[in-house]
Amino acid sequence: MxxxxxxxxxxxxxxxxxxxxxxxxxxxxxxxxxxxxxxLKYGVLDFLYFYVALIGFYVAIILNFTKNTDRVSTSLMSGFILVHAFFILDFVLYNTNYQLKYAHTYLMSASVALLYGPLLYFYFKRINNQHKFKALDALHLLPTVVLLFFLFPLYSLPLEEKMKIQLGTSSVYTESSFFYIVFIPKLVSLIIYGFLISKNHLKSTKSKLYKNLEAIAFWKKGVYRMHVLFVVSYFIYGISISGLFFNAYSFIYQIVVVAMALMVLYISYMAQVQPKVFSKEIILKNTEFFSKYQKSGLTKSLSNELKQNLITLMVDHKIFMDNSLNLESLSEKLETSRHNTSQIINEHFNMNFFELVNKFRVEEAIQMLKLSDKNTQIIDVAYAVGYNNKVTFNKAFKKETSLTPSQFLKSVNEK
Incomplete structure (x- = not known):
C-alpha cells in the first residue's frame, strides 16, 4: 500500500x-x-525464471559443500552459476516492476557483469590444464573493480532518487546514464573471454585425455555450447538496441535470459545425475598423467606403432585370455619397457593396465554368453577369458555392463 x-x-x-x-x-x-x-505485474514466465534463479542459488551453495571435489574448479563453477542466478533474479524484479518497489535492487546484477568470462575461462583452464592461480591472475578482476567504481555513485543514491531514475524524472541520472558503462564493457568482455574459452576448449577436445570419459566430454561440450548461445544472443541484443539493422530488443532480451536459465538448469541437472563431472579424481588423474609422462622419451611415431601392436595382440591374438598376463609380460611381447607400455595404455586408451585387460575379458565373456545354452556354467566362462575366480569376474563384469554374469545370461536365454 x-x-x-x-x-x-x-x-x-x-x-x-x-x-x-x-x-x-x-x-x-x-x-x-x-x-x-x-x-506490480507477473506472469507464468516470471514465476519460472524466479524458480530457476532459486535453483541456481541453491546449487551454487551445495556445490561448495560436496565432498570429494576439486575445490578450485568447484568454486569457479559455483561463482559462475551464482552470477547467472543473480542476473535472472534481477530480470524478474525488473519485469514485474518489483525493482521499482525495492529500488535499491536497481542494476544490482551490473556489479558482477564482468565476471561471466573470467569465471568460466579459469574453470576450463583448471579442468583442462590443471591451472594453478598466481598473483597475476588477479588482474582479470580489475575490470570489475573499475566498473564498481563507476557504479558506486548510483548504488549510494537514496531510495526515492533511484525510483525517479526508473520513472525518468531524476535530475541526477537517466536510465541510460549507466547503460553503456555496463553494456559495452560486458559485451567486449564476453567476446574476448569467449574467444579464450573457445581456444582452450577446442584444444582440449583434440587431446586423448578424455577419450573414454563420455560424461566429462558431454559436460564440457554442453557448458561451452550454452555459453556460446548466451554470448551470441547478447551480441544480437546489442545490435538490436543500437537500432542499426532492426529493433526487437525486448524479444531478444528474453532469449538472453532463456540462455542463462538453460545454463543454470543444465549445471543443476549434471550436478544431480552426473556428480563425477565435479569429482576431484578427474583433476588428480589428469595431473598425474601429465607429471608422470611429461619427461618421457617416447616419440609420437613409436607411440602409434606400439598402440597398433597392442591392439593386434589383444584383438587378433587375444593374449588377455592368459590368466598369467601382467604388465611385465605384456611389455616383453611389445618389446618395450614397462614405462612405455603403461604410457601407451594411459595415453591412447585412458585406462590403466588392469582396466584395459578387464575390458577385453568382459567383452569376450559377453560374446561367449550370447552363444551359450542353459547348461553353461559361469565359472567356466570366467576361466576361459582369463579370470582365476568367479568373484573377480562378477565384479569386473558388473562394472562394465551393470549386470552380473548370471543376470546377463538369464536375459539372453529369455530372448
Missing amino acids: KFHLKIKRLLLSIGFTLFITNCFSMTAIDVAQLSDSYN
Missing part, C-alpha cells in the same frame, strides 16, 4: 510538471495510464 502511494505521488509530480511545461498537454487520464504501467 505504501509503495502504491509513493508511486502515485511521484507520478502525480510528473503529471503536474508536464502539465505546466506542456500547457495542459497531460491530463489526469494520461497520469492514470502512466500509473497503471508501473503497477
